[in-house]
Amino acid sequence: MANIFETLNPGTDVTTTRTLLHEAIPLTGSIVSGTYTDKTTTGEENIKNYSHGMFQSVYDYPYLSSSANHIFDLTVGYSDNSDLSSSANVQNAKKINMYNELALVCLGTDVTGAIEQFENDLVIADDNNLMKEMFFVNFSRLLVKDSIKKGTFSLVIGTGSWSDPFGVPTSCQTITDSPSASATQGTAEGQTGDWAPLYVTTPAYQTGSVGAIFYNLGIAALTGAVFTSPPGQGNPINHEFLKNNGIHQGISGTFTNVPISAACDGFRHRIQNISFNNTTEINSAIYFCRAPATKFNYSSNPTYTIGSKIRVKEEATSMPRAYVTTVGLYNASNELLAVAKLSEPLRKDPNNELTLRVRLDY
Template sequence: MASTFKTFLANDITTTKTLLHEAIPITGTIVSGTYKGPIDSNIKTFSHGMFESVYDYPYLSSSANHIFDITAGWYSGSLWQEVPLHAAIVQDSKKINIYNQFAQVLVPYDVSGNIQQFDQDGDTAAGGTKMDSCFFITFSRLLTKDEVKKGNFRFSMYVNSTGSTNGTVDPEGRLTPVTLGDYGAATSFKVNSPTGEYGLIFSQSADSSDPTKAFGHIYYQAGILVLTSSIFREDLVIGGYIDTPANSITGSREKAFQSGTIDQLANALRYAIDDIDFNNTTELNSTMYFCRANTNEYNYSANPTYLSDSKIVVKGDNAFAEPVSYITTVGLYSADNELLATAKVSEPLKKAVSNEVTLRVRLDY
């Protein structure tokens, strides 16, 4: 137990922040459910039918990791909902609830406390084009860590068809995939979301100067991707199994959003994904304490073995030798002298009147 304490001065303590990045590649075979095992064994659906979960391995396996959830919804009062283009609207209330759930978290309320729609260019106050029907991908914390790194999010997908045969993606009839991304967001991003910062998603870097060409938003701290359904340029194949009529609905994207279930819409987007790449960010905050032992400090030890017959052991029988101690541990104490943390040195450090020692103790959190 320490018997002598030294108070830190202002210049003995400093703080730093370090950003660590990790590359996260997600291939289309994982997302489509064709990577390992039986088809869709890594895709988990639920009885409520409001979203699907994607795993990197069959989800019943103990080694499976949750990657992201995928769902879809639309705004109450949108044109597609009010003017039916199909015989029946499926899961209308659930699609509205999904949209509202994400909007009330990611989009600021208006001055009257009403939920606002997702705005194409992110400027909700100025009005402009709204994204009435959207796909939502919520990435797991395991992948995004503290946030998605700005400016390097890439999302490659087929935008003209999502058909497949026997559970495998059918490349026939599909155009070259389009690589969406938050182009230019490293230096230009939005800050008017309650969840923090977000970037606009464009189909090419040349469009990043025109916010009206955005196809969605990527919310960096929340780890959520919002894509407008208008990203699909042609007919949308719902369900992913074009040879199984019970699981597939073909037609315009308007018809698909009306007559398809949320699970079917999620399947459509899953089978359209070619690749997802981004870097996550871990914010490492550090406090460094410089523990200084001056020439006349800590040259003596309170350890009982330091003395033998009232003589300092390390001095031997030389009464004129300098007292010497060896530093092995540094303790950090509270203002009322309660031990909070200890740090060990790699080897004992000799401390005598003839030298000074400065130890840097770093706490990461």
């Protein structure tokens, strides 16, 4: 137990830092759709559907395995004032609920308390350029960590026919947040964190944004309008966005005629790649622990002396010395709060001073 203490000066001996660590996250379309198809049934072993039918979960391995990691959830929805909204639609109420739930989480409410709607610009309050039919990708915290790094999100999708979604060169679209998206430009600060529009960058025939990426939430929202054929390529997507129970459905039919799980299957079938950099925020308190020349030259360890002599002194006239191996941080009541170990003992005697840098991460 320590019996000599050195008081820390909060103004000169304590500081704080914030460090951002980034990790590249690549997700291939083969994992999302096709890698773990169960040949004995009609399902995919890494895709989990639920009895409530409101979203679908994607894993990197068969989800019943203890080795499986949750990657993201998928769902679809539309606004109650969408032209596609109808009580005759399959799961109409649930699709409206999913749109409203994600809009509330991502955008919050306006001054009247009404839920905001998704738009293809950075000005949510004006209710212009509304995106009323949406696909949603909610990435797991395992991948996102604290947030998605701005300017790094990329999603490659196929807009061709159901049998060959990536066949025509112009049907393979790369969707990204703006390369200029950063802490100071290209993004907006919402009620639940920063977000930015998503744009088709390859081929660049789309006008305006086609969705939004919510960095802190780890949610990507994509308008159904992105699944239209480029100019000069006909309009096959209107007839063959997905195939459910042997029947092809266009993008409109995907929102109205099939359940959410089937719409998610169709969307997964068109994902070629997803990539982004995640962000882990590490906050640190740094303490500069100083051992002045006149202190900490002796040890309270019982083995420090033998008889009446200091073990580490070769001659009686030699200066006392000790070897520092541990630093303890105490509160005002001298209660031990934290312990730091040195990688090797440091010699301490009246001829030198030590300043040890102790960092606490949280």
